[in-house]
Amino acid sequence: MKKGDHLFLVDGSGYIFRAYHALPPLTRKSDGLPVGAVSGFCNMLWKLLSEARDTSVGVTPTHFAVIFDYSSKTFRNELYPEYKANRSAPPEDLVPQFAVIREATRAFDLPCIEMEGFEADDLIATYARLAREAGADVTVISSDKDLMQLVGPQVSMYDSMKDRQIGVPEVIEKWGVPPEKMIDLQALTGDSVDNVPGIPGIGPKTAAQLIEEFGDLDTLLERAGEIKQNKRRENIIEFADKARISRELVRLKDDVEVTEKLDELVLNPLDGPKLVAFLKGMEFTSLTRRVAEATETDASAVDAAEVAVDAAAEMRGPDLDPGKAGKAGASGTSGKGDDTPQGLAKRRAEATASAKIDTSAYETLRDIDQLKAWCAMARERGLVAFDTETTSLDAMQAELVGFSLALPETAPDTGDLMVRACYAPLMHSNGAGDLLGGGGAQAGQMPMQEALSELKALLEDPAVLKIGQNLKYDMLVMAQHGISIESFDDTMLLSYVLEAGAGGHGMDSLSERWLGHTTIGYKDVTGSGKNAIPFAEVQIDKATAYAAEDAEVTLRLWHVLKPRLVADGVASVYERLERPLAPVLMRMEKHGIRVDRQILSRLSGELAQGAAALEAEIQELAGENFNVGSPRQLGEILFDKMSLPGGTKTKTGQWSTTAQALEDLAAAGHELPRKIVDWRQLTKLKSTYTDALPGFINPETKRVHTSFAMAATTTGRLSSSDPNIQNIPVRTAAGRKIRTAFIAEPGNVLISADYSQIELRVLAHVAHIPQLTQAFADGVDIHAMTASEMFGVPIEGMPSDVRRRAKAINFGIIYGISAFGLANQLGIERSEAGEYIRKYFERFPGIKDYMEATKAEAKENGYVTTIFGRRAHYPEIRSSNPQVRAFNERAAINAPIQGSAADIIRRAMVRMEPALEKAGKKARMLLQVHDELIFETAEADAGSIIPVIVEVMENAAMPAVDMAVPLKVDARAALNWDEAH
């Protein structure tokens, strides 16, 4: 930037609030998204930019930036904890607009700048100073008096709503003091909106007069005794300290270490189609037309952009209200009269939890008319809790035994929530195999088909919200009967979004936690162990108490948890990453993957042979027969009997026989440990995979249907079980053979598409590491680049060991590195590992900053956040036990990285089916392995489908987050998983 340049700085946050209050309320897009403030903001930007192109107007910007508040927690809160403490929460319909306005800024191709710990005003002050020092002129687009201290010969302000220029004369005219005295003036008057104290009884007029008389604040405070008016004199003397604090609060910080440099703010020509796409998506018809004309864009040829209601704004929503949010969340008061989302959520929780649950009051639906009556009531209410009872935990093999419903009612006297619940038994039978014959249906059950057709009408009615706990399971059960569940909420997912890491999300623990109610256990009705009976054989009255209670508890949980979604600012995580994924995963599980029984059986035989041969050799070398699979017996043989050196003990005092320990012994020339390692590999592969997998082949579908758990991990990853397909071997040749058993149907192929280095890319983005960002932009080998930076070795011809070390360090960083862990991984001394880490931090100082900031955030809030707003809770990070604490710190450092990557692939999965549909190709998504998606499709279609898959995956973060680093996806098709991967 140079003399003659002109920088425009838009006070985005200030503008949002002004536009919101100035414009007619309740301007909404057709999908209900409130967009009034967005509309005002876009019109303002367009006006500024189109005038900028009109050279007849005097002022034309060469550089441009829009600045936002990041959160209200700034250095000012350290100075004065009450700062902005009386702010009320932003209006509910404004909250979602914060994110959209950032999106709008990007659509205009303008830099969108915000920084944690600083207000927009500080960033504006900093850029204004930098530009001034470069000799350029500055216009601040705002009318906020807090910014008037910046006005001077090179800096002026512009009130875009009143179309008014604010220079030095205007400041003097309005406030009676020149801009440089504005700080002193505000120190005296204070600010009730921001809770800046000032001096009581002094307003702008008196303040200006005092400053005129004494020159500045310090002089005034020194000579306050000279003031004639008694009360005024006393107040100034008494509250002198408050005035000094106030001065520091209103003084803008103009030396923030900003990341975007001035030259990056240069104003580029508008990208017409991009902006038109956004405006079209927002349904701003007249602005769309104006922009299309001015940029010569054919609006009809541009697809409307998806509008982001992203997490970032919701994250900040409650932050804007530290006072009330904090009080409502933490104090024990009932929050009566508190109309913030936090207050409402709290009142709802208290009212719901205080109610008694009576499991003897449930209705059993015996005939179809009773069911019809309940369905009619559900339609009237528009919402119903629903739960299925089945014969199996495996939803693919489960038979429907009955279902329960629960409806909300309002108590006439107190207005509290009351719940009516019922159970409809469908397939209960008498115990089979006893002397009386048994096996017949229990009396008083309605015909299955009629019941199902009533149920279908209810579940598929989008006007009735279905509430369930782990509804993916019920969806799968109902899908077997050709029934889908159309609009729904899931209490398990609500709980997961609200408090992943803070406790379990099963119904029993949720009921204890939120309702203080202990539910009837499944085992209480079925018995356990060898006395257990199938649920279908449970007496109907007992089943009614159990099943209807589940529906009631689910409904009550929903009443408690759903309002907290908005109160806690995590609604978009639920709406975009959790709820829409449930039916997607349901279909993946339902489809399953074909597994070749013959291949596994052959492998089992080979493995058995190999293991048997090794076992014989092992017994021979050991000189006795022992259980090779028993670590305890093995440890005694190796370290007591044979007295091999270097043995270590586990925490329970047993000899450690880990693969690493055995490898070390093998390296020292001992034959036995090597054979143990080999034997373990073979038996592991056999027992866990080749023997176990065939047992998961569904007899009906002949395919394997894993179960994906959506609420199992703290970070947002999925987990897989029954069988776990996320740990199928890949690293060794022997292990990979197991993957060859995962095959496509004849005529089909499997496609595997996986993200390349997604976690390191996320790290580069969240920690703002320029070298990493550049390396990914250039597509260079990231580990080699790291090695080159650290060890000064050129990338060309780098020894593989140097790269290996750098790779271990990169992974270590993601895992919250410790010298101990890195030393272990690389087999080097801890001191050497510590030296590597020191060097790494020296070369990439941003990483250290990121780690410290993340730890501090976790300690402060009890949780950390992904780039999409998902929270991972670490309550034990404040533990007094240093080991526990350190472990939680590492986990907290890892969670935003692992979790953001998990969010990205979730977004891809949610968008994948519509994208494939739109491309007109039939392809089924089958599996997810953290950074990889597996599909099956007709062989002839693979070539045309791969680009669609890659496109969806690589753009999955957009538009909610515009990553600083490109995402890269590799995809391949083959007849089996091993070759596709």
Next chain:
DNA sequence: CCTATCTCTTA
């Protein structure tokens, strides 16, 4: 029969 411990597989 249930649970804890140890080990090993994946990203």
Next chain:
DNA sequence: GTAAGAGATAGGT
């Protein structure tokens, strides 16, 4: 150093 699930053994009930 992060995140998972699962099998075998051993020891309690």
